Amino acid sequence: MKKNSVLRTSGIGKYFYDPVKFKALDDITFEAYQGEFLTLIGKSGSGKSTLLYVLSTMDTEYEGDLFIDGEKITGQTLDKLAAIRNKNIGFVFQFHYLLPEFSCLKNIMIPALKLGKYSSKEIEEQAYKSMEVLGVQDQALKPAAKLSGGQQQRVAIARAMINNPKIIMCDEPTGNLDSKNTQIVFDIFQRISKEFGQTIIAVTHDNDFAKASDRTIELADGKIINHDLKF
Amino acid sequence: MRSVNTEIALTHLLSRKRQTLVAALGVTIGIAMYIFMNSLVMGSNRYQDNAVFKTTPHIRIYKEDEMSKPLRADSSGNNKTVIINPKISNITKNLVNPLKLLEDIKKQKDVTSAALFVNANLFYNNGKSQLDGNALGMNIMEGNAMFDIQSTMVDGELKILLNTPNGIIIGAGIADKLSLKMYDNVSIISSIGVIKLMKVVGIFKSSNTFTDKSKSYMNLAAAQQLQGKGPNYVTDIYVDIKDPEQASKFAILLHELTGYTAEDWQSANELFVAGKKIRTIMFGCISWAILLVAGFGIYNIMNMTIAQKLNDIAILKATGFSGSDVVKIFILESLIMGILGTCIGLVFSSISINLLSHVYIGADIGYFPIQFEPLVTFQGICVGMMVTLFAGYIPARKAAKVDPIEIFRK
Ligand SMILES: Nc1ncnc2c1ncn2[C@@H]1O[C@H](COP(=O)(O)OP(=O)(O)OP(=O)(O)O)[C@@H](O)[C@H]1O
Ligand SMILES: [Mg+2]
Numbered sequence: 001m002k003k004n005s006v007l008r009t010s011g012i013g014k015y016f017y018d019p020v021k022f023k024a025l026d027d028i029t030f031e032a033y034q035g036e037f038l039t040l041i042g043k044s045g046s047g048k049s050t051l052l053y054v055l056s057t058m059d060t061e062y063e064g065d066l067f068i069d070g071e072k073i074t075g076q077t078l079d080k081l082a083a084i085r086n087k088n089i090g091f092v093f094q095f096h097y098l099l100p101e102f103s104c105l106k107n108i109m110i111p112a113l114k115l116g117k118y119s120s121k122e123i124e125e126q127a128y129k130s131m132e133v134l135g136v137q138d139q140a141l142k143p144a145a146k147l148s149g150g151q152q153q154r155v156a157i158a159r160a161m162i163n164n165p166k167i168i169m170c171d172e173p174t175g176n177l178d179s180k181n182t183q184i185v186f187d188i189f190q191r192i193s194k195e196f197g198q199t200i201i202a203v204t205h206d207n208d209f210a211k212a213s214d215r216t217i218e219l220a221d222g223k224i225i226n227h228d229l230k231f
Numbered sequence: 232m233r234s235v236n237t238e239i240a241l242t243h244l245l246s247r248k249r250q251t252l253v254a255a256l257g258v259t260i261g262i263a264m265y266i267f268m269n270s271l272v273m274g275s276n277r278y279q280d281n282a283v284f285k286t287t288p289h290i291r292i293y294k295e296d297e298m299s300k301p302l303r304a305d306s307s308g309n310n311k312t313v314i315i316n317p318k319i320s321n322i323t324k325n326l327v328n329p330l331k332l333l334e335d336i337k338k339q340k341d342v343t344s345a346a347l348f349v350n351a352n353l354f355y356n357n358g359k360s361q362l363d364g365n366a367l368g369m370n371i372m373e374g375n376a377m378f379d380i381q382s383t384m385v386d387g388e389l390k391i392l393l394n395t396p397n398g399i400i401i402g403a404g405i406a407d408k409l410s411l412k413m414y415d416n417v418s419i420i421s422s423i424g425v426i427k428l429m430k431v432v433g434i435f436k437s438s439n440t441f442t443d444k445s446k447s448y449m450n451l452a453a454a455q456q457l458q459g460k461g462p463n464y465v466t467d468i469y470v471d472i473k474d475p476e477q478a479s480k481f482a483i484l485l486h487e488l489t490g491y492t493a494e495d496w497q498s499a500n501e502l503f504v505a506g507k508k509i510r511t512i513m514f515g516c517i518s519w520a521i522l523l524v525a526g527f528g529i530y531n532i533m534n535m536t537i538a539q540k541l542n543d544i545a546i547l548k549a550t551g552f553s554g555s556d557v558v559k560i561f562i563l564e565s566l567i568m569g570i571l572g573t574c575i576g577l578v579f580s581s582i583s584i585n586l587l588s589h590v591y592i593g594a595d596i597g598y599f600p601i602q603f604e605p606l607v608t609f610q611g612i613c614v615g616m617m618v619t620l621f622a623g624y625i626p627a628r629k630a631a632k633v634d635p636i637e638i639f640r641k
């Protein structure tokens with residue numbers, strides 16, 4: 001079967017200048033495919049988060065090129081990048097970053113309302129559907145602050161999925177969760193990538209989590225030292 | 232459909248009702264004070280203008296005293312220069328061919344009324360007591376149209392003067408000092424020594440005691456007789472125009488038209504005009520200062536909000552909201568606070584203006600000279616919106632510049 005590439009980098013490098021000039025990423029070249037559950041691991045400080053931010057299009061100060069879905073991302077305007085993120089990328093972080101004044105349902109709907117492709121009724125239906133998939137439909141109308149950590153993280157995943165993005169990027173999505181919730185989140189990612197064909201790129205510290213993913217890229221000192229780590 | 236930006240802004244405001252209200256109340260006080268103070272200034276300026284226009288025309292045309300030239304070059308050619316003492320050289324103060332001038336002036340656009348007057352200095356005598364003063368000779372109906380003399384009358388009627396060739400309407404101060412009543416006779420001596428017995432047919436009381444102690448009104452013919460002159464003798468033409476603020480420009484035009492001095496009411500009342508300016512500037516500064524404080528209130532609260540909402544801003548930007556979306560959200564929030572505050576401010580200022588306009592001051596001012604001023608109100612709304620927009624824009628722009636990566640890294 002031919003694999004469809006959804007994200008590709010070529011020779012990405014990044015420097016930090018504060019407090020001293022420091023090369024955080026060095027010649028990062030790799031590809032991620034459609035429906036792939038990809039994990040990034042490496043020691044603390046090896047540049048995993050830094051790489052993820054470059055891939056996320058939020059960081060624009062790097063060298064090399066980034067392509068998402070065949071389109072060159074490097075050099076686009078900030079507004080265009082925002083639109084690309086809205087449509088093509090979902091985010092899950094260690095912290096949920098749900099808006100505290102809004103209900104869970106609204107939190108999930110906001111990126112879709114921003115996209116403006118569907119009516120708010122359709123969006124609401126879609127949001128309920130993904131909440132069902134994630135098992136948080138009962139929490140829909142509660143404010144985000146009133147949920148447990150595991151539930152919050154699942155609402156955040158539902159938000160990341162609402163626009164049916166090509167890629168979902170995660171930075172230690174299970175970092176705050178106990179082993180039971182970690183297992184739940186992992187199963188969800190598996191399902192998303194296999195059933196919906198979305199690509200997951202997740203930074204993790206958890207070797208078991210990485211082991212069970214489709215492929216693991218290992219970083220050290222800003223370089224890729226292993227494209228398909230075998231445990 | 233309501234845009235998602237609006238929805239976020241409204242949710243933010245509703246989840247912080249108290250803060251929103253506090254910021255709005257700042258604007259309320261600012262707007263209310265701005266409108267109230269400026270209405271106050273407008274009202275009292277208008278009152279004082281009216282007081283001035285009771286004795287001063289918008290433009291007065293008269294013959295200025297001419298000075299003789301101190302040096303006169305000798306014309307006989309033997310290089311001698313004659314030196315003479317400079318002094319007033321014109322003997323008569325009358326305008327030449329006043330009826331023609333009046334006709335020309337009345338033809339001008341924007342002239343609402345124009346009339347002929349004779350100014351005469353004189354003494355009022357009753358028995359042994361004597362008082363100096365000045366009389367204004369005129370057609371009393373034309374004079375009334377300009378100065379609203381009727382409203383100052385405390386005794387007698389203007390109409391009686393029309394039918395009494397030697398009638399005189401005197402100030403209340405003259406009546407007191409010379410103990411004159413209606414229909415008493417008073418003997419008048421003019422500055423050139425003409426004596427005339429006149430009958431009091433009215434007494435007026437203006438807002439100026441000096442005027443009341445010296446001024447009188449009489450028919451044009453009577454004043455001309457006092458000057459020992461015939462019916463062509465006229466010293467002044469008074470002109471009223473549509474917009475008194477244009478008087479100084481119009482005076483130049485009338486000067487060119489007539490060749491005589493044309494003095495606008497502002498130059499005739501410089502002290503008063505200066506007072507008006509000081510008042511306007513002073514209250515203007517105070518009301519702006521209050522508005523600025525209100526602006527700072529909004530600025531402050533928006534700044535605080537944004538500092539608390541860095542996480543939210545970061546995730547919004549990550550999920551596809553652009554910098555300008557973020558600006559819109561926060562500008563909208565301050566705008567809503569501004570509009571809310573302005574609306575309450577309008578209610579407050581209306582109430583306080585209404586209350587003050589029912590305060591009785593007495594004298595001839597009567598009730599406090601303040602009323603609803605549409606222009607000031609409109610200005611207040613605009614200025615209030617501008618201040619809020621500006622106060623909201625600075626923090627909003629800061630919010631738009633938040634770098635989400637820096638937030639997520641924490
Ligand atoms: N804003 C910054 N300024 C300067 N140096 C930075 C900055 N951000 C990251 N670094 C440095 O870049 C390197 C890579 O950081 P990064 O956060 O990508 O590590 P990481 O692999 O995600 O580590 P962890 O597993 O602890 O999250 C580190 O040495 C860090 O000190
Ligand atoms: Mg990291």
